[in-house]
Amino acid sequence: MPSIYTDSSAGASSYSAVPTARRRSGKKFLALVQGHARECFEQAGLIDVYSRMRWTVFEDAAGLDGADIAETSRRFIDLVQRGPGGEELAGSAFTSIIGGTPRHEFFLHVDEESLESVVDDAKAKEKSGYFCTVVMPGNVVLWEIKRDREGIYRFCEDGREVEEDEMWDLRKRVRIDDPVSLYAELHVSLDLWYCLLSFPDNPDIFVP
Secondary structure (H helix, E strand, O other): OOOOEOOHHHHOOOOOOOOOOHHHHHHHHHHHHHHHHHHHHHHHHHHHHHHHOOOOOOOOOOOOOOOOOOHHHHHHHHHHHHOOHHHHHHHHOOHHHOOOOOHOEEEEOOOHHHHHHHOOOOOOOOOOOEEEEEOHHHHHHHHHHHHHOOOOOOOOOOOOOOHHHHHHOOEEEEEEOHHHHHHHHHHHHHHHHOEEEEEEEEEEEOOO
C-alpha cells in the first residue's frame, strides 16, 4: 500500500507543536483511508492480506510543514533508493518484470486542501471532495529537471505555472475509498497511470 506524507498543517499527530484539532484531523483522515482499504479487502475475501499490509506514514512537523509535492517526491525517492525501501525494492520479484511496484512508484500527499476535503463534513459531500492526492514522484523530478533546463520557474503546487493537463502526469486526485483499486490496476501495469479518466461533470477527480 502507499506511503503517506503529511505536512504539519495536515495533522502530524506525533508533534506537540501541531494544534490538537489538526492532530485529530490527521488521525481521522488516516483512519478513513485505512477503513476503506479494509472494506475493500473484506469484500474481496482477502482480509488476511489486509492484516499483512504495511502502512508507511511520514510525519515531520519541521521538514514537511507546507511542503509541496516536489519536496515530498525527493524525500520519497531518497527513501526508496537509500533507505529500507531500497532494500525491499532490490529484493522484489516484480523489479525484474515491470521495473518496480506501485508501492515504490507512488505515494499519497496529504496537504491542507485534501485534508479539509475529507474531515470537513460539508466538503466531503461535494462531488469534488473526499479526495487524496496520489503522486508519481519520478515524473515530478523529471518535470523539475525539464523546467530548470528551460529556465522556467520551478514547480508550483497549485498549478498556476503549468497547464492542468501537464500536472495530471505528476499527481491525480482520487476519492479516498479508491486507492486500493488504483494500486491494484497499477500492479498490472504502471502505464495505466496515464489512462485514468475523470468524469466530465467532475474533472478534478480521477477514477480507477
